[in-house]
Amino acid sequence: MKTKKLVLSGFFIACGVILPMVFHMFSMGGSVFLPMHIPVLIAGYFLGPIYAAGVGVITPILSGFFTGMPPLVPVMPIMAFELCGYGLISGLVFSKTNKVYLSLIIAMIVGRLFAVLGAFVVSLTLVPQIKPIMYVVGGLTTAIPGMLIQLIFIPILIKLLMNNKEISKAIA
Numbered sequence: 001m002k003t004k005k006l007v008l009s010g011f012f013i014a015c016g017v018i019l020p021m022v023f024h025m026f027s028m029g030g031s032v033f034l035p036m037h038i039p040v041l042i043a044g045y046f047l048g049p050i051y052a053a054g055v056g057v058i059t060p061i062l063s064g065f066f067t068g069m070p071p072l073v074p075v076m077p078i079m080a081f082e083l084c085g086y087g088l089i090s091g092l093v094f095s096k097t098n099k100v101y102l103s104l105i106i107a108m109i110v111g112r113l114f115a116v117l118g119a120f121v122v123s124l125t126l127v128p129q130i131k132p133i134m135y136v137v138g139g140l141t142t143a144i145p146g147m148l149i150q151l152i153f154i155p156i157l158i159k160l161l162m163n164n165k166e167i168s169k170a171i172a
Contacts, residue, residue: 004171005051012047015039016059016083020069030069031139034146036060040083041107041150044090045100045158046171052087059083074119074127078135081118085111100155108147112136 019035030036040059044052057080063069064076089110093103119132161167 049091056083056087082115085114
């Protein structure tokens, strides 16, 4: 089982690196559509909280180093905190409730709180002029289209994938 989860973790990390590149190729802003968030949130449903939190931390770090997106300072460490929260909470709430929408909404809220924590850590270490709450609130207004995309498409995708017998058999 650990091998399957590690392989799936690698798959979700790769999707989290590649999907933003595709969005940027077509001039669809990453900060608007949040393409890196989607594989991390989905990972929570299939991998559980621990592996999905790892996917959430690793994805922005690798993407930042390999592609420059997100910028290494200050965005990448804040996104690592935020995406860790997304993976952890989507996996945790879904494993307890088996409710896709509930786990998604709670993960989106708690993930933003993780982002505030990440911005606070960055303000103490790398960029003292960052105001953590203002940083995250400012990003929320830009991210509304991406959040709507997540609320519409992730539950549909999760239901399709979980109802597919081949996929269910492969990840069981």
